[in-house]
Amino acid sequence: MKRSQARPTPSQLERPILSVDVVLLHADRAKLHALLLRRTEQPFLGALALPGVAVRVDETLEFAARRALVTKTGLAADHAAGLHLEQVATFDALFRDPRGRTVTVAHMALSAARLPIEPGSAGAWIELSRIPRGSLPFDHDEILQTTLSRLRGKLRYTNIAARLLGDTFRLEELQSVYEAILGRTLNRSNFRTKLLKIGLIERAGVMAGSTGAQGGRPPHLFRFTRQDVAAEDREFV
Amino acid sequence: MKRSQARPTPSQLERPILSVDVVLLHADRAKLHALLLRRTEQPFLGALALPGVAVRVDETLEFAARRALVTKTGLAADHAAGLHLEQVATFDALFRDPRGRTVTVAHMALSAARLPIEPGSAGAWIELSRIPRGSLPFDHDEILQTTLSRLRGKLRYTNIAARLLGDTFRLEELQSVYEAILGRTLNRSNFRTKLLKIGLIERAGVMAGSTGAQGGRPPHLFRFTRQDVAAEDREFV
DNA sequence: GCAAAAGTGTTACCACTACACCCATGC
């Protein structure tokens, strides 16, 4: 940390810029969507990218991440304040940003609702399957994949799915979220039995009326038993 | 990323310093040891702390982490180059360093051997139970705990323990490493059966002669089947 | 009554745990 007495070389005084990038996810009709930003400047003008900002000296990474969502995508500040936000990993490849050395701390944000984006802004919700590998600028493909991998991991032993759904939900909705993230189908009967047995979710009344067009038995509503994101003793999916 | 046209305020131009801190771990006689550094300057002069350096503009985080080990603790450069090194998390509390805003990327390094520290240097191997909570400066306690938690997690579903042992080892040694990290005893018979059944380890001959002072059956030697750190399908401890 | 959606039960299988017992060596 102490600078040497001799005249410092440029590489000893120049420092990497620190930034944050945010992957905001939302589950809509059994599909995962990410909030992307259409770039309005070079490089990668016009491309869809993750929202991000340089970190200021007087703010935390979490603060910077929420600031990125608000200022870059037109998300309402109070909406951004309520999002689940957690650090994923730090990306540091030397030439990841052609403008200069920037190290970025990737964050995962989860939203229970498809939050409204300010129409004039550059933000847009994009379904994940419509983001081909290699289509995002910088190293944002890698950041997205790492984030999804992290989400997949935490889904197996935490109640993090609660952050992607409203207070109450049908079991079929919950299962859809799990299936969308895990990328495989789950057995309906076993899914219900297990999640109830380990006490991850509990009943919250019955939904009024049916859901489908052709009728069908009205579903129960459920809620997560814990409001905070907590780890279970063992994996359960 | 684009600077505003108006005259920038200090907080818009000042940036956090980026650093790395390294938790180098080694398993010795069923105990985990960490490489710590006795500080030779303020603040926290004389205290034991994690090795760390500020990141230069032209180096990766991994490079900086190895540089920290070599320059701060007197570890041989070729030894440092062979260590398993992975990113853990980024720590960003506003006042974590009294000298100024510094964001640090914590790294976990694992060594198969108790690497020799240069005698004149400030480095020392300290057994983890001899590092009381709250005894490390800065937020290094939190960094250490987070690193151990990560190691504990990866132990459950990867072969990362291979990085803490030599090429071949007795099963009892391996079990000791697992027990030291998990903080609980494991059943010898089941441990052996499971690790062999899932193919995590394989036999590598029989050790010549006995180990104990009072005799005993000569143990088999084992090795990990995979040399790279890879995830299993399911947790196994 | 029929189709659709949701809820429940059953069974076979597999994995995990705990424990006991057997084997090979030094002294």
Place this chain on the structure above:
DNA sequence: GCATGGGTGTAGTGGTAACACTTTTGC
């Protein structure tokens, strides 16, 4: 031969996966 460390087997238990079946609604 006995203590010690290492290797192997097994029975009981509990969780999981696959599947069939029942309930409740709309039309």
